[in-house]
Amino acid sequence: MAIWRFDAIGTVWEIETASELDAVRRDGVSALIGRFDRVWSRFRPDSEVHRLGREGGMLASADAAPMLDAYRAASAATHGGVNPLVADSLVALGYDPDYSLVAGEPVPAIAHWTGIVHWDERGATASAPALLDVGALGKGRLVDLVAAELADVPGDVVVDAGGDIRVRGGAVRIGLEHPYDATKAIGVAEVQDAALCASAANRRAWGDGLHHVLDARTGIPVRTWVATWAIGADAMHADAVATALFFDGGPDLAAQWGVEWVRMSTDGRAERSRDCPVELFTARG
Known part of the structure; x- marks a missing residue:
């Protein structure tokens, strides 16, 4: 397998293919990522989502409807714990475009976000300034x-x-990294023609117990679960479930979408869905 490694959207990418991708292919991937980032990154002052946060109005993107449809389902399942308007809460705690990491007072997100943000196949419209965070x-x-x-x-x-x-x-066999020790794994997943997404409270963490996974209802980082993994037919829904699993309604959303999962609590307990294709080295539930 040929491996192409590069940095984009604040993370390291690895694309493995049977033979090396040519320059045209690589340029196509890079351009696609750049277009997505220019629309949806709240860390870029020139992005469309940043403009929506300042002015409201229309954001044109074919990605708005599938992402916000999934957000609506995740928000319902978690009783508002997941909410794309959590961006203001993240900024208040210091996870802002300047990465100040200086925490102020938590800011609960507007609960009825679907009353402000509307969308269709053309894009999203905000009736008032609304800073969206699609990190989930x-x-x-x-x-x-x-x-x-x-x-x-x-x-x-x-x-x-x-x-x-x-x-x-x-x-492909993929190790599930132990959230408290990156040299260890809590289990191994076997993934074929599917997606695996993970989220962990020890990543993008700063200050005294602060991290990027917030309960939008309070603006405070979640405390019960420390790491989650979700396996689904596509990465967007697996990613959404990986976020929702930090809340009580996460397993219900996973069942609704046919996503299998594992999560680990802050006291070290691990549990998983019944048919999850994962070998856990230690498990409960």
């Missing part, structure tokens, strides 16, 4: 888009964006 599923969506860009590349293809992985072809 945006990287998974982009992994799917990159995989689609490489759909006619012959042989097996693996797209890995910092642990959000889409596999086409032969089965």
